[in-house]
Amino acid sequence: MFGLDYSWLSDPAYQQWLLKGILNTIELAALSSCAAVIIGLVGALALTLRIFWLDAIVELFVEVFRNTPPLLQMLFAYFTLSTLGLKVTDPSTGLSVPLLSAFACASISLSLFGGALAIEAFRSGIETMPRSIIEAARSLGYSRWSRFWKVEAPIAARICLPALTNILTNLFKTTSQASVITVPELMYYAGQIYNDTFRTLEVMILVLLIYVSLVSIVTFAMARLERWMAFPGYGKGH
Amino acid sequence: MKAAKLFASTALMALGLLTAGSALAxxxxxxxxxxxxxxxxxxxxxxxxxxxxxxxxxxxxxxxxxxxxxxxxxxxxxxxxxxxxxxxxxxxxxxxxxxxxxxxxxxxxxxxxxxxxxxxxxxxxGPAVMMAKEATTSKWEELKGKPVCGIQGSYYNKKMTEDFGINLVAFKTQPEALRALRDNRCVGFVFDQMTLDLKVQEADWTGYKVAVPTYEYxxxxxxxxxxxxxxxxxxxxxxxxxxxxxxxxxxxxxxxxxxxxxxxxxxxxxxxxxx
Missing domain, CATH: 3.40.190.10 (Periplasmic binding protein-like II)
Known part of the structure; x- marks a missing residue:
């Protein structure tokens, strides 16, 4: 069809590569997404405590990891940390080897990058809380903590869901950059396949479709979550 | 309309090829x-x-x-x-x-x-493997399951992983792969033997040798x-x-x-x- 040649797909080696690539992409995305959400929650909670030095630490973290390209972070973690001394001695060979594997470097830097963005998303949810709601809770006699957990947090979670969806889909796509530090994910294998077969267009189209499908699963799940959590007066609730 | 355009551009390309062919005879x-x-x-x-x-x-x-x-x-x-x-x-x-x-x-x-x-x-x-001087490996088969640095897109990569069972760690560029070799992320670096023969003569790389010679010319x-x-x-x-x-x-x-x-x-x- 359209003169596209997909005969290379019958090669079991390429099938295996694609499968391995997809699995590694999913693993990397799932791991860093979970970690990013956890970092985001912890960071945003820390900000609500209004402790001067804690605020400074969280803000510094956000500035550093949000304002640097994830590609640079990965390269830094992969090549520079071991030079700075993050090494262990391999008991089987007696050689000094870097502590962090390529996969570890990629998942850590993606988690921190996504985490920094998530902190800001959650913070925006908490800070855009209408004053009237807080005042209403206060006048009903809620303490500071129960006000946060029973009134502010549930509303904030719903407000920041769309922003979180954006962050998670972006994080998913950013996993493709891990091929630069040799994490054998989808793009890593795709590049090798089109270099072998000269079928660049065909490989690109297939990889594009795979990414669209995988990311669609994430956005679909998030949309379902949003609908399930919706309550009257906010977002999709009627 | 689209089909007509496609046909026209294809015809033009064919014409271009024909004239190029005759001019270059x-x-x-x-x-x-x-x-x-x-x-x-x-x-x-x-x-x-x-x-x-x-x-x-x-x-x-x-x-x-x-x-x-x-x-x-x-x-x-x-x-x-x-x-x-x-x-x-x-x-x-x-x-x-x-x-x-x-x-x-x-x-x-x-x-x-x-x-x-x-x-x-x-x-x-063709490809050979550069390793530290102390390495005792001399055959491709001995590299099975071991991490070997390489370059993404090299024509022999599939042979490395599928035939020799090497755990290929492929980088975008040569300097990155060489850096990883120095960091002991891989036991060796697979590249064409001509380049490696020259590389091990460089002052920076005296601790290395071409341990596994190529299998093809x-x-x-x-x-x-x-x-x-x-x-x-x-x-x-x-x-x-x-x-x-x-x-x-x-x-x-x-x-x-x-x-x-x-x-x-x-x-x-x-x-x-x-x-």
Whole structure:
């Protein structure tokens, strides 16, 4: 069809590569997404405590990891940390080897990058809380903590869901950059396949479709979550 | 509408190819009329074609190109060197932007469908593995399951993982792979043997050796357009003459290439043929 040649797909080696690539992409995305959400929650909670030095630490973290390209972070973690001394001695060979594997470097830097963005998303949810709601809770006699957990947090979670969806889909796509530090994910294998077969267009189209499908699963799940959590007066609730 | 456009553009392309084909039928005449040979060479691939400190392109194949220009046009200076890379050299040739490729072009059946080859002049070694001096590995089979650094997109990568079972750790560029080798992220670095032979002679890499030699040699030849018989004969004659005069062996010495039996044999055969 359209003169596209997909005969290379019958090669079991390429099938295996694609499968391995997809699995590694999913693993990397799932791991860093979970970690990013956890970092985001912890960071945003820390900000609500209004402790001067804690605020400074969280803000510094956000500035550093949000304002640097994830590609640079990965390269830094992969090549520079071991030079700075993050090494262990391999008991089987007696050689000094870097502590962090390529996969570890990629998942850590993606988690921190996504985490920094998530902190800001959650913070925006908490800070855009209408004053009237807080005042209403206060006048009903809620303490500071129960006000946060029973009134502010549930509303904030719903407000920041769309922003979180954006962050998670972006994080998913950013996993493709891990091929630069040799994490054998989808793009890593795709590049090798089109270099072998000269079928660049065909490989690109297939990889594009795979990414669209995988990311669609994430956005679909998030949309379902949003609908399930919706309550009257906010977002999709009627 | 779309179909009509597609048809029109295809027809135009076909017309372009036809006219290009007829205009390029006699490259030898074109080169003589122009008084200049336009050659596609590498400029990043020691020892075949690379830049010296002054920014000039030099190397084994550059010398060969100059020799061919001298044979065809009477002067080694009647030449224009066009830097090419593996991904564009064949298109440069078929589009008529260069007359001949002397750019580490391996003779393969896939390429033979698109272009013609001159007589082969180098037997280029395939992949080998560079490892630390202390390494005891000497066979490909012994690398099974071990992490070996390499370069993404190399033609032998599939063989490494599928046939030898190597855990290939492939980088985008050579410096990254070499850095990872130094960091002990891999037990070795797989790359073409010619480059590795030169690399281990560098002061920075004295702690390393070419531990596993290559398993294949690929003849390397010039590339010319298909059916360009008169030009092919003229270039072949020049190459054979260079071989007979021992030029190839001289260039091996000049560019620090280990003397290959293949080139010595060809020099002998060329001498016998011309005498």
């Amino acid at each position: 006699g490259t030898l005449d074109d080169v003589k009329a122009r008084g200049k040979l336009i050659v596609g060479v590498k400029n990043d691939y020691a020892p075949y074609g690379y830049l010296n400190d002054k920014g000039e392109i030099i190397g084994f194949e550059v010398e060969l190109a100059k020799y061919v220009a001298k044979e065809l046009l009477g002067s080694a200076d009647k030449i224009e060197l066009v830097p090419v890379v593996a991904a564009n050299r064949i298109e440069f040739l078929t589009a008529g932007r260069i007359d001949v490729i002397f750019a580490t072009l391996g003779v393969t059946p896939e390429r033979d469908k698109v272009i013609d080859f001159t007589t082969a002049y180098v037997s280029s070694p 690929l003849p390397m030849a010039g590339g010319i357009r298909e059916g360009d018989k008169a030009f092919q004969e003229a270039v072949d004659k020049a190459i054979t003459k260079a071989e007979a005069e021992g030029k190839m062996i001289g260039w091996e010495t000049e560019f620090n290439i280990p003397h290959a039996e293949y080139i010595a044999e060809r020099a002998k055969a060329a001498k016998a043929k011309l005498n």
